[in-house]
Amino acid sequence: MDELLGPFEQMLASVAGRSVDSVVQWKAIEESGYLDALVPEAAGGAGLSLSDIEPLIRALGRFAITAPVAETMAKRALGVDTLGRPLSAILAVAEIAGLAEKILEMSLSYANDRVQFGKPIGKLQVIQQQLAVMGEQVLMARMASQIGCAHGLAPSLEVAAVSKQVASATVPQIASIAHAVHGAIGITEEFDLQRYTRRLHALRLAHGSEGYWANIVGKARLQSDRQSSVEFILSLRKS
Amino acid sequence: MNFDHLTLSEIPATDEELRPAIRELIAAHIGNMPLYKRARTWMGGDAVFSRAMGQAGFLGLTLPRKYGGAERGPLARFVVVEELLGAGAPVGMHWIADRQSALVILKFGTEAQREQYLPKICRGEMYFCIGMSEPGSGSDLASVRSRAERTENGWRLNGQKVWTSGAHHAHYMIALVRTSGEPADRNQGLSQLLVDLNAPGITIRPVPDLNGDHDFNEVFFDNVELPHDALLGEEGAGWSQVTAELAYERSGPERIYSSAVLLDAWIQHVARQPQCEARQRLVGSLTAQLAVLRELSVAVTSRLAAGEQPVVEASLVKDLGATFEQSVPSLIADDLASHPEESVDPELWHAIMTVTHIAPAFSLRGGTREILRGIIARGMGLR
Structure with a gap:
């Protein structure tokens, strides 16, 4: 998988950042060939599954790439101009997971560097406990992403709903803890944290927020003839 | 991590x-x-x-x-x-x-x-029951004071354990006790003993919980004579053994499913009522969270299956699970009391209140929330 992810990350690193011209960026992405990752091999693509490229979509999040890279990959594979809402939501979830990883990494590193009261603030239990909560939420977002991507390019409504509901619901807490740990520097225009949390908030709402998808999961659960939550959850894996 | x-x-x-x-x-x-x-x-x-x-x-x-x-x-x-x-x-x-x-x-x-x-x-x-906590040793487990001394015939045990779930039904306890040194030696000099709870000198007293249920006990050891083969594992290796035991204790699906029966009983009630978007959303968000937690729990178990000791991973999932389990009784009680016109099975109310009262245990047993978050923070490279 590193053979797939490594060159992709290198390419993204060369065209990420706020001063990059969007035309130049898109040209580099297109020339990398990755936009055909999901296209079947018979049609000249790499023939990968959505699960295979989930780490690539997370990488897009980690570099805060706002160009529609994942969407274009899916459109090319399906040969369509617009994607259905369930698939669009799942692609957003994978980006949320990547952004969440990046924001956690920034927060951990800031907490280890920033000295107050004569020691790094990461040594303070109040900060540690908050970052632990953030770590938990990042883990939820990551698993939500894997669950969503496990069903390929034609996910069921219920699977997309579970995935996006949970991922969107992690956003307010992740952003809020990241900013609390960073203090005032985090809310400046100049400091990069805001680029990531801005994108995170946008993707929380894109293609339906946690409330929209909660309604869909709830409807499916209430109308299901499965007696127990365990049975219902097992049925999602098979759908 | x-x-x-x-x-x-x-x-x-x-x-x-x-x-x-x-x-x-x-x-x-x-x-x-x-x-x-x-x-x-x-x-x-x-x-x-x-x-x-x-x-x-x-x-x-x-x-x-x-x-x-x-x-x-x-x-x-x-x-x-x-x-x-x-x-x-x-x-x-x-x-x-x-x-x-x-x-x-x-x-x-x-x-x-x-x-x-x-x-x-x-x-x-x-x-079996677990012999870890003592009156002076809760989260600070290395400070246990119960002590076993070598005798001609085996061991003589003195001390006390507390919060011992099921001791009144159990035949044996695996107890973490000091076998050498002083409490100041911390995790050095501890050992695990297999204690026959029928041995003379053992007194087991109930500690009723806030629902009146008898789960907890306090267990007293007064010159309890144990055979040589009561020693489990290596003398002095109690700390590393108990760490392995805690990995088994923290990693299972019981850390996400404690409120599942209650959740399902409430969902059955809601399914019989007229459609309401607010409660449909609540059903949905709780179900979605449980679905993701379940896959995280499977993932932790897979690490165990691969022969690893996923201590940090288990702590992350246990804390997430406990937070979820604790939210269930509170959220569904609010939902039901928001619909005073509905008739609710008294058994459902009874169950909700029973779980509401015992729910604080979910983030105490098997390691408190604060201890787990400390483990997570260290695992992520802080400290």
């Missing part, structure tokens, strides 16, 4: 195949159990049920066949336990023995000890 260690994992089909049989066994036994008892899940027990599970081969699933086990992996146990907890089956009698004591005996015990204890555990006839 690398989050790549917890990835979506498949349960092998050979393990999934256990589901219909365990469902059948559960259905045959819980027909008459009232909701509030099922809602106690692994805090409630029934020896008849435990023996039936043993007979059907559902105990000691991961133990070698020669000791009465099924020689399967941790994911087989996940399937069985998931069904048990989801239904609220009375697993409390054999719970500790099957979840951790048997594994610790298998890992650290002598051949004679394995032969003495494991077959009876697998038959659902021998129950």
